[in-house]
Amino acid sequence: MKPAAFEYHTxxxxxxxxxxxxxxxxxxxVLAGGQSLVPLMNMRLARPANIIxxxxxxxxxxxxxxxxxxxxxxxxxxxxxxxxxxxxxHCPILRDALxxxxxxxxxxxxxxxxxxxxxxxxxxLTAILLALDGEVTVRGPKRTxxxxxxxxxxxxxxxxxxxxxxxxxxxxxxxxxGAGWSWMEIARRHGDFALAGVGVVLAVRRGRIAEAxxxxxxxxxxxxxxxxxxxxxVGQPPSTALWAEAAEAVRGAVEPDGDIHASAEYxxxxxxxxxxxxxxxxxxxxxxxx
Amino acid sequence: xxxxxxxxxxxxxxxxxxxxxxxxxxxxCTPGLKELKAISPDNYAATLQIGIAAVKGTYAGTLRITDKxxxxxxxxxLEGTGGAGFMKGEGTVDLEPQGDGTLLKWVGDIQxxxxxxxxxxxxxxxxxxxxxxxxxKCLEESLGSGS
Amino acid sequence: MRRREITLRVxxxxxxxxxxxxxxxxxxxxxxxxxxxxxxxxxxxxCGACTILMNGQTVRSCxxxxxxxxxxxxxxVEGLADGDRLHAIxxxxxxxxxxxxxxxxxxxxxTTVEFLQDHPQPTEREIREGLAGNLCRCTGYQNIVKAVAAxxxxxxxxxxxxxxxxxxxxxxxxxxxAGNGGTPTSRKRTTRSKPVKPSRxxxxxxxxx
Numbered sequence: 001m002k003p004a005a006f007e008y009h010t011x012x013x014x015x016x017x018x019x020x021x022x023x024x025x026x027x028x029x030v031l032a033g034g035q036s037l038v039p040l041m042n043m044r045l046a047r048p049a050n051i052i053x054x055x056x057x058x059x060x061x062x063x064x065x066x067x068x069x070x071x072x073x074x075x076x077x078x079x080x081x082x083x084x085x086x087x088x089x090h091c092p093i094l095r096d097a098l099x100x101x102x103x104x105x106x107x108x109x110x111x112x113x114x115x116x117x118x119x120x121x122x123x124x125l126t127a128i129l130l131a132l133d134g135e136v137t138v139r140g141p142k143r144t145x146x147x148x149x150x151x152x153x154x155x156x157x158x159x160x161x162x163x164x165x166x167x168x169x170x171x172x173x174x175x176x177x178g179a180g181w182s183w184m185e186i187a188r189r190h191g192d193f194a195l196a197g198v199g200v201v202l203a204v205r206r207g208r209i210a211e212a213x214x215x216x217x218x219x220x221x222x223x224x225x226x227x228x229x230x231x232x233x234v235g236q237p238p239s240t241a242l243w244a245e246a247a248e249a250v251r252g253a254v255e256p257d258g259d260i261h262a263s264a265e266y267x268x269x270x271x272x273x274x275x276x277x278x279x280x281x282x283x284x285x286x287x288x289x290x
Numbered sequence: 291x292x293x294x295x296x297x298x299x300x301x302x303x304x305x306x307x308x309x310x311x312x313x314x315x316x317x318x319c320t321p322g323l324k325e326l327k328a329i330s331p332d333n334y335a336a337t338l339q340i341g342i343a344a345v346k347g348t349y350a351g352t353l354r355i356t357d358k359x360x361x362x363x364x365x366x367x368l369e370g371t372g373g374a375g376f377m378k379g380e381g382t383v384d385l386e387p388q389g390d391g392t393l394l395k396w397v398g399d400i401q402x403x404x405x406x407x408x409x410x411x412x413x414x415x416x417x418x419x420x421x422x423x424x425x426x427k428c429l430e431e432s433l434g435s436g437s
Numbered sequence: 438m439r440r441r442e443i444t445l446r447v448x449x450x451x452x453x454x455x456x457x458x459x460x461x462x463x464x465x466x467x468x469x470x471x472x473x474x475x476x477x478x479x480x481x482x483x484c485g486a487c488t489i490l491m492n493g494q495t496v497r498s499c500x501x502x503x504x505x506x507x508x509x510x511x512x513x514v515e516g517l518a519d520g521d522r523l524h525a526i527x528x529x530x531x532x533x534x535x536x537x538x539x540x541x542x543x544x545x546x547x548t549t550v551e552f553l554q555d556h557p558q559p560t561e562r563e564i565r566e567g568l569a570g571n572l573c574r575c576t577g578y579q580n581i582v583k584a585v586a587a588x589x590x591x592x593x594x595x596x597x598x599x600x601x602x603x604x605x606x607x608x609x610x611x612x613x614x615a616g617n618g619g620t621p622t623s624r625k626r627t628t629r630s631k632p633v634k635p636s637r638x639x640x641x642x643x644x645x646x
Contacts (some may be wrong), residue, residue: 001480005438008504010456029344037499038483042461043405045374046344051458055505079494103570105485108494109501118343121413135340155420156413157343175611193412221416257415267532409481 003041009048014139014168020165022166023139024050028111030166031055032075032114035106036112038243060113060168065090068170073115081112086151090174091132092179093199100183116152117167119159119222122184122193126153127223129172131199131215137169153222172271176211179203180286182278185218186270188261195262196271198250200278203234206287209233214278219254219271226250229275243279247272291415294397297426301433303385306392307361309433310383316353319428321421326353342417347374347406361385365380375404398422445506447472448516448602458504463487465503466513474514474543478572485571488544489513490603495524495551512602514543517550525598526550529588530581537575545571545581550603553589561586 007254011017021028029048030035032055040046054060060075065086072081082089082098096287101107101115101124115125116136128134130149130197137146152159161167185197196218203211214226229249237243256267299306309315313334317326322340329335332355339348351370358364362385369378381398400418407414440455446471454469461480466489467473478486480499487499490512517524523531526549538541545568550558553569560569562584565578573581592598 002464003459005457005459007438008441008502034500034502034505035482035497038502039462039483040344040409041459042480042499044405045347045409047346048344053505103485104555104567105488105495105497105570106482108491110497121416130480155342156417157345181378190566221413221420257419259412259415261412261513 001042004047006045006048007236009052010056011052011054012056013236014057014059014166017052017057017166018139018141018164020050020052021166024052025163026205028052028163030114030117032117033077033106033110035102035110036114036120038106038120046139054166055242063087068174070094070174072166072170072172074111074117074169076170078107078110078112078114078115079222091172093175093183093201094125094128094172095176096181097128097183097185097197097199100124100185100191100194100197109130112165112170116170117159117161120151120193120223121156122195122197122218122222123223124185124194124197124217125170127197127215127217128183128199128227129170130223131201131213132175134170134172136167136171136245138165138167140165150225155221157236175213176203178287179211180282180284182281182285184274184278184281188275193261196256196267196274198260198274198278200273200275200282202282202284202286204288206236207288208235208237209242212246214250214275216250216254216271216275217262219256219267224254226253226275228253238283243276243283246279247276259269291400291402291418292297292398293400293415293419293422294395295422295426296396297394297430298388299392299394299430299433300390301392303387303392304361306327306385306394306429306433309429311355315429318432319425320353321424324348332358336368336370338372340421341345342413345374345406345410347372349377352386352426357382375402375406379403394426396422399428441504443503443507444510445503445511446602447513454504458502460503461499462489462501462503462506463498465506466498466511469503471592472513472515476540476543478513478540478544483572484541485548486541486545488547488571489549490547492552493604495548503604510602510604512547512550516600516602517546524600525591525595526547526553526584526588529584529591533580533584535576535584541571541573541575545573549585549588550590550600551561552585553592554599554603557589557593559589610623 009020028050031053043153044126060073062073063076063084064071070091078098078101087094135146135148138161154160180202183199185194187194199215201213212230214229216224229246231247250273251268254271256264258264300360300433309351313326323339324339325333325337334354337350341347349370349372354367356365365382367380379400381396386393438457440457442455444453452470456465466475475489476486478484482497482500487497489498490608491509517527548571556563564582
């Protein structure tokens with residue numbers, strides 16, 4: 001299986017890349033890690049006339065913590081993020097989720113920006129971006145703009161980026177110091193697309209839940225933020241019954257589709273089960289601030 | 291893949307019936323429909339260009355309307371073949387008055403095969419429903435504007 | 438679609454050839470470098486048969502275009518053995534009957550090279566998860582897991598077990614910029630860094646009958 005012919009472009013700067021996107025629009029496709037695009041091209045399900053390979057734009061590969069926000073250049077390799085001491089210390093839920101993104105061979109090439117722009121309905125990073133109220137910076141020919149996670153994911157494989165826009169930075173606001181976290185997903189084999197996945201961040205103060213974030217993947221066309229379940233947790237003293245209530249709220253908030261891998265009922269059910277376990281684990285990990 | 295749904299449309303049963311039989315409305319509202327050429331009454335040659343994100347395919351086929359029981363019921367059959375696969379969708383549409391408007395009930399059976407079905411299996415159901423949703427949203431809008 | 442001149446190093450040997458941008462790295466390695474140990478299984482990034490090391494990291498060579506590997510330091514399965522001397526990892530696969538048809542094996546070996554660097558004392562679970570990106574239709578994986586466990590012990594005793602082509606540091610000389618790939622004369626292949634010795638080495642074993 002070989003891809004159809006294309007014109008190959010290697011911009012060295014973001015401006016060059018954006019100029020190419022402006023020129024080719026829908027006839028151009030950005031190539032970052034290629035772990036999602038190239039399979040489609042090999043099967044000729046995607047036949048972009050122009051490939052804009054951004055892998056030589058060194059300025060897009062960076063990872064830093066600034067004033068409580070994790071800033072990742074779009075070209076940050078998933079493997080680098082997985083092994084980053086900054087992420088391990090300040091945002092470990094990202095590290096735990098990244099370990100489940102495909103396999104090492106995929107993460108060695110796949111990028112954080114690419115994964116978010118690709119918006120796979122079972123992706124891990126999109127769910128965490130949503131749960132943490134993250135945002136992305138995109139650059140177009142006429143302007144640079146910021147898109148909040150809540151406005152970014154439109155439907156399957158579709159974000160609110162224009163065809164001329166390049167995603168250049170991903171920002172994750174860091175969870176509060178001492179917050180507990182948990183990422184849990186279920187798949188038939190290690191590395192498979194998640195049938196359902198849940199990310200939880202919990203901050204505990206004076207014996208009560210001070211902050212709760214719940215993001216889900218694999219349960220719809222886009223990642224889901226379980227806002228109602230979160231509200232039900234805040235201000236409450238933690239207990240198994242509280243987690244069960246939240247799990248029930250999560251089940252009510254998701255309307256997954258079924259397919260040959262798992263039925264809709266199973267996904268709905270397991271979303272609740274994973275939520276309960278993730279809340280438990282996140283609470284155990286949380287530093288209990290008096 | 292069996293799917294079904296209901297939609298409430300802001301027009302009388304007669305108006306809705308006229309619209310869902312009008313090739314112009316079908317051409318406008320069917321997602322990805324590039325060409326609709328009448329071969330004979332209620333029998334059209336169709337070209338669809340449909341896809342999501344980078345995955346796009348062109349499908350050539352037919353659209354037929356049968357079992358007409360004006361103004362409340364018909365069966366619609368859409369078939370297409372393309373490089374990435376083939377699809378066949380069959381559905382029944384039933385209209386009943388609801389207040390000032392019409393309640394439209396549809397039941398469909400869609401089969402999708404070929405490469406796109408194998409690769410895209412985990413999203414097909416959702417995407418199918420989404421496209422059908424787009425169709426009815428478009429109908430709703432054209433009826434609501436009184437056209 | 439214009440052909441581009443591509444220069445890269447595989448197992449220490451520099452190759453320069455011209456290819457269309459759409460030619461995958463896997464095809465380039467097989468056809469232009471003449472190294473057919475890297476196999477094509479699914480060609481859509483699932484089976485791992487095409488796994489190689491690029492600048493010390495495993496990649497699915499079917500999901501890269503050869504032009505993207507300009508100036509890179511690659512390692513394929515051909516770079517593991519030292520003439521007729523099997524690498525410890527290969528020896529372990531041999532000893533534990535971890536291959537039958539052998540089609541998936543080069544990919545597994547390359548993955549194992551990276552895996553054991555990251556997990557020098559792996560548990561069985563870690564091995565199973567670490568190899569999950571490679572599929573085998575023959576063995577049922579049991580013996581592959583045993584082989585990797587055995588290999589981890591064999592390499593633990595040898596601080597120089599990592600082949601030099603698996604180095605994460607690409608040599609600066611090889612970092613040619615894109616489109617300016619190589620020398621004016623297009624060489625198909627330079628001399629091999631080591632002649633292949635036909636003599637038998639003591640570590641080579643006969644298959645058990």
